[in-house]
Amino acid sequence: MKKILNHLRTRLHISKNLFVFLLVLVIVGVAAGSFFASILGEEDKRLVLEYLNNFFNNSLNNNLEYNESFFNTLIFTLGYALIVWLLGISVIGFILVIGFLFIKSFIIGFSIGSLIVNFHLKGVLFSIGYVFPHHIINLLIYIIVSGYALYLSFKIIGAFTGKKEIDFKNIMNKYCFVLGFSLVILTLTSLYEVYVMPSLMNFLVRLLN
Helix, strand or coil, X not given: CHHHHHHHHHHHCXXXXXXXHHHHHHHHHHHHHHHHHHCCCHHHHHHHHHHHHHHHHHHHCCCCCHHHHXXXXXXXXXXXXXXXXXXXXXXXXXXXXXXXXXXXXXXXXXXXXXXXXXXXXXXHHHHHHHHCCHHHHHHHHHHHHHHHHHHHHHHHHHHHCCCCCCCHHHXXXXXXXXXXXXXXXXXXHHHHHHHCHHHHXXXXXXXXX
């Protein structure tokens, strides 16, 4: 995965510093989400525990609506990538790109923290099954899309202010490549999340009970 990221970063001419910044942002978001899950009030923790138990029970009893879940997952994952992609073209949306990436990371961190807080040592294994590999891959894809969206925004701003001339056609071809690549990978991870991950979690529940 590191070689793929480096190849894409080189091909798309995105600075290493920008990728490092976005990676740190993701790590901070995940840490913040995990911490927030640990400081919830007792009532909020009870609601989260009920939600998790319902998920595990539905998984064990095979009561999950797979097709509906897949459709909803596609909307959230592909929709996010499309919104960030469009924000890159809009120029002024670069602040939202950063904010959205942090929120995505925060939500994943909150899910991990909730599993660990409610199930303790078992929660560590549950969180690994929940995150790996699809959410890890998704975060890497979000970093790529966000990185190039920011890169494009800064390029367009530079062109508007007269500081630099840009080959807009060449940049947009690369930008469309980023979108197409991202949508394909996100579709594959969505398939895994909906049709494979529940079975893995089901196996972990049976194994640890």
